[in-house]
């Protein structure tokens with residue numbers, strides 16, 4: 228153990244990664260599958276004991292997603308008020324919050340020779356007739372002596388004359404836009420022989436909508452697209468329409484499009500829908516499956532006695548990536564078509580509840596302790612002796628909870644709890660560092676509460692898990 232702690236005096240000397248996926252300890256297999264799942268937008272089922280990093284993996288995966296491209300809007304339908312229109316509008320990439328400035332297109336300067344021919348002619352760098360180069364300030368081609376603007380040769384109508392007069396003083400446009408692939412490129416003359424190229428956003432972006440009585444945003448670009456669902460409420464999952472005693476009656480009631488409540492499936496559009504304890508969704512798993520297949524799902528009022536039941540909005544986009552979590556014993560309660568969909572278009576991952584006793588894994592535990600302190604922000608760092616004590620507890624937990632004698636636990640929520648209690652005791656003792664004795668006291672304290680069972684340990688059940696399901700994959 229000493230070799231792992233060589234060169235450090237406390238956890239303050241440990242350098243931590245900023246990559247949220249690298250901060251997940253002991254689940255390398257899951258981490259690499261999650262990385263490829265995010266790249267391919269695949270669904271994931273995470274299975275395993277409590278507190279081993281299921282939610283943490285899903286949140287880390289979200290940080291890898293590009294910013295959303297669409298906002299979802301609802302619009303009043305004057306001819307059928309109970310059937311509001313839905314519209315997905317593209318948002319400007321540069322206004323999205325999680326875009327790093329480095330990803331913004333850079334300005335480039337080019338020389339006139341590299342301009343496309345027609346742009347060079349329009350900007351006055353080339354003669355449209357013979358193609359010779361000259362400065363835009365020269366209105367006549369030095370080679371063929373013709374006018375450099377093709378429209379000068381148009382009949383000299385009154386308008387043509389005016390145009391001619393104005394272009395004589397300024398013979399070329401200073402800025403020309405053209406569409407290339409999905410980009411608008413604007414070439415702007417900065418000085419005579421250099422042109423600035425502005426890579427503009429994708430050109431089919433619409434002008435931003437404005438909320439008013441007729442239009443409202445249902446899922447905005449600023450809302451987090453990581454949506455956590457737990458429990459079995461269909462309203463939370465699929466959305467609803469609020470009741471109004473006057474229904475959608477003009478000028479009395481609240482218009483239908485204003486009463487629609489988005490479901491988690493809609494709020495997670497282009498993001499991640501994290502469903503904890505997926506089996507507890509019961510029959511609504513089938514609705515979830517339909518939404519996953521169709522990538523759009525209607526919202527209607529769920530209470531038949533409410534005026535909301537009369538309202539329905541079809542085809543609301545919900546193109547989410549599902550991260551579902553469950554315990555092993557709940558696997559049979561996941562409806563077969565949903566599991567088959569996840570298997571076919573994603574991954575089922577069994578997370579480890581222990582890791583072998585190697586130097587690398589010991590090192591990872593040290594990272595974990597340092598992470599816990601950084602995230603808590605209120606407790607002092609651990610001395611190396613205190614780190615050793617936590618590592619011993621990790622070993623003891625693997626044996627007690629999972630029947631693994633030469634392993635470390637990965638029930639890291641609990642191990643983190645122990646570190647935090649030890650930190651609090653050190654603070655009470657006015658110590659600058661957490662000492663080994665604080666860790667031992669913390670352990671006795673947590674055991675005193677009920678020998679582990681009351682803290683969410685399920686020894687019998689978890690021994691069964693590790694026996695029947697091997698390391699991580701179903």
Ligand SMILES: Nc1ncnc2c1ncn2[C@@H]1O[C@H](COP(=O)(O)OP(=O)(O)OP(=O)(O)O)[C@@H](O)[C@H]1O
Nearest residue numbers: 250251252276277278279280281282283639640643
């Ligand atoms: N593999 C891990 N690596 C690093 N930290 C972890 C890991 N597992 C758990 N933790 C720590 O424990 C906390 C709780 O973990 P998390 O909420 O992800 O567990 P979970 O598997 O979702 O549990 P539950 O089944 O109760 O929802 C995390 O915020 C993190 O601090």
Ligand SMILES: [Mg+2]
Nearest residue numbers: 281282283503
């Ligand atoms: Mg969780």
